[in-house]
Amino acid sequence: MTELVNAQHLGLAFSNRQVLKDLSFTIERGSMTSLIGPNGVGKTTLVRLLIGNLQPTEGQLRFTPDKQTLNIGYVPQFRNLEAEYPLSIRSFVSLNQFESRLPWKSRKERQALDQILEQTHLTSLQKTTMGNASGGEKQKAYLAQALISKPDLLILDESTASLDIETKEEVMALVAELNREHGLTVIFVTHDLELARKYTDQYLLLKRDQYEAGPMSQLDPNLELD
Amino acid sequence: MLTFDFMRHAFAASTFIAITCGLIGVFVVARNMSFLAHTLSEIGFAGASFGVFMGIAPLNGMLIFTLLSSITIGQMSAKESRREASISAISSLFIGLGILFLSLSNRNASYATNILFGSIIGISLADVYQLVILSGAIMIGLLVFYRYLVFDSYDPIGAQAQGLKTNLLSIYFLILLAISVSIAAQIVGSLLVFILVTIPAFIAKYLAKSVPGMLAISVAAALLGVWLGLWLGYLTNWPVTFFIATIEFGFYFIALLYHRRISR
Numbered sequence: 001m002t003e004l005v006n007a008q009h010l011g012l013a014f015s016n017r018q019v020l021k022d023l024s025f026t027i028e029r030g031s032m033t034s035l036i037g038p039n040g041v042g043k044t045t046l047v048r049l050l051i052g053n054l055q056p057t058e059g060q061l062r063f064t065p066d067k068q069t070l071n072i073g074y075v076p077q078f079r080n081l082e083a084e085y086p087l088s089i090r091s092f093v094s095l096n097q098f099e100s101r102l103p104w105k106s107r108k109e110r111q112a113l114d115q116i117l118e119q120t121h122l123t124s125l126q127k128t129t130m131g132n133a134s135g136g137e138k139q140k141a142y143l144a145q146a147l148i149s150k151p152d153l154l155i156l157d158e159s160t161a162s163l164d165i166e167t168k169e170e171v172m173a174l175v176a177e178l179n180r181e182h183g184l185t186v187i188f189v190t191h192d193l194e195l196a197r198k199y200t201d202q203y204l205l206l207k208r209d210q211y212e213a214g215p216m217s218q219l220d221p222n223l224e225l226d
Numbered sequence: 227m228l229t230f231d232f233m234r235h236a237f238a239a240s241t242f243i244a245i246t247c248g249l250i251g252v253f254v255v256a257r258n259m260s261f262l263a264h265t266l267s268e269i270g271f272a273g274a275s276f277g278v279f280m281g282i283a284p285l286n287g288m289l290i291f292t293l294l295s296s297i298t299i300g301q302m303s304a305k306e307s308r309r310e311a312s313i314s315a316i317s318s319l320f321i322g323l324g325i326l327f328l329s330l331s332n333r334n335a336s337y338a339t340n341i342l343f344g345s346i347i348g349i350s351l352a353d354v355y356q357l358v359i360l361s362g363a364i365m366i367g368l369l370v371f372y373r374y375l376v377f378d379s380y381d382p383i384g385a386q387a388q389g390l391k392t393n394l395l396s397i398y399f400l401i402l403l404a405i406s407v408s409i410a411a412q413i414v415g416s417l418l419v420f421i422l423v424t425i426p427a428f429i430a431k432y433l434a435k436s437v438p439g440m441l442a443i444s445v446a447a448a449l450l451g452v453w454l455g456l457w458l459g460y461l462t463n464w465p466v467t468f469f470i471a472t473i474e475f476g477f478y479f480i481a482l483l484y485h486r487r488i489s490r
Contacts, residue, residue, distance in 0.1 A: 052389070074387040087380055088435035095377040096388055103372045103438065129435055132489075145384060 003064055004029045004153055004185055005050065011058030012045060019045045023059070025204050025213040027153070032179050032186045034196035034216070037206035038225050043189050046206070047074070047155055050187070073151030075142045077158040085131035089122055092130050093144040112148065119182070120144040120174060136167035140174065147178070155187045160195060168192070172199045191225055227460050236346045236466075239354045240452040242361035243409050244422060248445030249368055250406040251427030252437070253399060256379035260424045262299065265313050265320075266407040267419040269295050272320040273408075274341045274416065275327035284341060285356065285412060291320075292404035300400045344415035344467045347459070353412075360409050367402045375399060376437050413452060414467050421467070422448055425474040432485035447477050 005027035012020045019042045027033055037043050048054040049061060051074050063070040087095075093116060097109050105113070117123045120140045130138060139159055146154060156175065160168040176199050178184045190196050196203065196216070203219050205212040212219075227233050254263050270288040277287020302312040328338050349357075368375065378385040378395045386392050410419045426447035430440035455470035 051387070076383050076387045079381070079383050084431070086431045086435060086440065087437070091436040092381065095381050095384065098373055101370070101373060103369065127435065142384070145381075146388075149388065 002029045003027070004070070006062045006064075007059065008062075009059035010049070010056050010061055012042075012049065012054065013057050020049075020056075020206075021058075021209060023206075023211055025211075027185065027187065028202075029064075029152075029185050030179070030183045031202050032176070032188065032200040033202040033204055034200040035187055035189045035204050035206070036191070036193065036196055036225065038208075039191075041206045041208060043206055044157070047157060047187075047189060050153075050155060070153065071149060071151045073146035073149060073154045075146050075154070075156045075159050077161065079138070079142065081130050081138070083131045085129060087130055088127050089130060089133060089137065089141045089144075090117065090126035092141050093117065093122070093148055096145045096148050098149070116144045116148050119178065120147070134167075135163050136170055139163065139167075139171050143171070143174070147184075151184075153185045153187065155189065157189045158191070159188075160190070160192065168195060175199065193219075193223065193225065227457065231351075232347055232349070233456070233460060235349045235351060235354045236456055237453070239349055239357045240346060240413055240456060241449065242358050243413055244448035244452045245445050246361040246364045246406055247410045247422035248426050248448035249441055250364060250403060251423045251425075251448070252430060252440045252444050253368075253375060253379045254403065254424055255427040255431055257382075257399070259403070260420070261309070261313050263403060263407055263423045264420060265299060265317050266292050266296060266404055267411055267416040267423075268317045268324075269299070269320045270408050270411050270419075271341055271416040272324040272327065274411070275324040275331070275338075278333055278337060278341075279327040279331040285353070285408060288408040288411060288416070289360075289405065292408050293401065296400040296404035297397055300396060340415075341411075342415050342417045343465065344411070344413050344418065346413045346456070346466055349412070357409050357412060360405055364402050364405055364409075367398075371395065371398065380437070414470055418467060418471060421451070421471050421474050425478050426451070429474075429477050429481040432481040447474065451477070 003026050007023055007025050010020060010023040011018070035043050035046065045054065049056055051072050052067065090113065094105065094113050097105065097113070099109055100106060117126050120143055122137070122140055122144060125133070125137055128137065130141060133141065142159070160171055163171065172195055175186055179186055188196065188200055197219070201216050203214065203216050205219070228237065254260060270292050273288040273291025274284035276291065277284040280287065299316060302316070374390055374395055378390060378392050382392060407419050407423060410422045414421045426444040427440070429447045430443035433443050434440040451470045451473045454473050455466045458469040459466035
């Protein structure tokens with residue numbers, strides 16, 4: 001496997017508070033990594049460093065081939081779509097298509113859209129409005145929207161947090177399938193250790209002033225987060 | 227009817243304004259900015275009155291006021307928790323200013339009525355050119371950043387997550403909105419810009435599931451409203467604004483019934 005992200009002695013301090021300190025880890029291409037840790041430990045801050053919203057104040061964060069070329073897809077934790085939200089799942093997913101500036105989609109873009117909807121098992125639901133979609137269908141649409149830009153790395157921020165157990169499994173099985181069949185590299189930010197163990201192969205555990213990283217098989221089986 | 231210059235001017239200007247408002251309205255509704263658009267139109271009223279007071283064209287006064295205030299207003303009402311309060315306070319201030327400028331300019335009440343409720347009949351050819359140029363500028367403005375504006379309007383959190391410069395897009399959109407509100411007020415008056423800037427877009431929201439579909443329906447609803455309104459106004463000599471408002475309300479009511487029926 002080749003390295004996609006390499007963090008060396010990474011740190012971030014705001015004016016009065018050190019949020020991350022001396023953090024070193026790698027993310028291999030094609031891996032599925034769980035980013036876990038108690039609330040307030042800096043998981044979201046680390047995600048913001050990865051997507052370029054924040055810059056580290058210490059250490060280095062290197063991307064392969066480089067930050068400009070590496071395409072990172074990010075599925076944020078919260079979306080507030082009202083019940084009367086009008087766009088269909090298909091239209092919603094297509095919002096993130098920028099191959100051209102024209103208002104209408106090219107044939108190539110329509111084909112790419114069909115393909116993503118198929119991969120995320122949304123083809124038969126594509127005309128359903130997002131306002132009428134279930135929690136799981138919405139999550140799949142968020143996922144599809146991030147995937148339509150063909151990211152090298154996909155970051156899922158607590159994407160399953162608000163779902164029931166069955167839907168959580170369904171969404172994670174889909175992510176695992178995309179990882180297996182299309183080599184998608186995934187960072188899964190979660191509190192759900194059971195899902196993390198079942199679907200991801202690496203972990204990065206943030207604790208107060210320390211961290212652990214390694215294969216999922218080495219994660220303490222008695223670990224409790226909160 | 228079209229043998230009269232004033233009717234030809236009214237139709238030409240209304241057509242461009244309706245297309246522009248139909249297009250921008252879809253974004254206004256998606257961004258939950260209906261009341262902000264209304265506030266801008268009240269600021270426009272103060273601007274038009276200021277224009278009358280200073281001896282410049284009311285439309286130019288409106289453009290100056292709405293453009294200068296659009297960004298500040300956008301920032302003041304950005305937080306949903308204080309949006310209502312900010313909008314009420316700003317509206318009151320500018321309506322007060324509008325009344326002051328009209329009073330200072332010693333114009334009669336019919337001038338105020340024209341600004342507040344519209345006066346498309348009697349528009350000059352030079353005015354038509356100006357409105358067409360402004361409408362064209364807004365349409366080009368929308369076209370240039372179309373995909374970015376659509377993403378940011380329909381999924382601001384997703385757009386931010388994908389790295390779009392959403393703050394800059396908001397400012398850009400507010401500038402386009404300020405111009406749109408100023409030109410819409412030329413037909414339906416500054417008190418009733420809702421009629422063209424938001425009602426057609428709400429109609430479209432109930433009938434379409436894609437952005438191009440909503441844009442098409444919104445433009446069609448706005449165009450039908452102004453065309454029929456002008457025609458009925460010509461036939462009856464009643465205010466055009468009344469007819470446009472009634473027609474748009476009728477369309478809205480039908481769209482709402484249809485939406486409720488298919489949502490069951």
